[in-house]
Each structure stands twice: as structure tokens, then as C-alpha cells.
Amino acid sequence: xxxxxxxxxxxxxxxxxxxxxxxxxxxxxxxxxxxxxxxxxxxxxxxxxxxxxxxxxxxxxxxxxxxxxxxxx
Numbered sequence: 001x002x003x004x005x006x007x008x009x010x011x012x013x014x015x016x017x018x019x020x021x022x023x024x025x026x027x028x029x030x031x032x033x034x035x036x037x038x039x040x041x042x043x044x045x046x047x048x049x050x051x052x053x054x055x056x057x058x059x060x061x062x063x064x065x066x067x068x069x070x071x072x073x
């Protein structure tokens with residue numbers, strides 16, 4: 001039976017002698033032990049994506065308005 005060390009959440013295999021755990025194990029352990037941080041990061045990423053799309057839509061609408069005004073429509 002494998003003994004779990006403090007801070008390890010889902011690792012089921014022991015780390016080989018002289019080898020570090022795979023990066024995937026480290027990421028999975030970090031995400032599993034910090035769900036609130038992950039929710040915050042997803043929220044921030046969504047906000048940045050929304051802000052980019054909002055500004056892009058505003059600028060393209062502004063450009064279309066100037067073009068229509070210049071043509072005299």
C-alpha cells in the first residue's frame with residue numbers, strides 16, 4: 001500500500017527513485033487542491049475575452065458609421 005504525503009491529492013503511483021513526478025500530476029494536484037483559484041482564473045479569462053470582443057465590436061461599428069457618413073448615406 002502506498003502512503004500519501006501531505007499535499008498530494010490524487011496521485012496513485014509512487015514516484016520512481018531519482019525522478020520527479022510528471023508535470024501533468026503537478027498540474028492536476030494544484031487544480032484539485034485550489035478550486036477557488038481556478039474559478040477566479042476562469043472568471044478573469046472570460047472577462048478579458050468579453051472585453052476584447054466588446055471593444056472590437058465597438059470599433060468596427062464606429063468605423064462603419066464613419067464610412068457611411070463619409071459616403072453621405
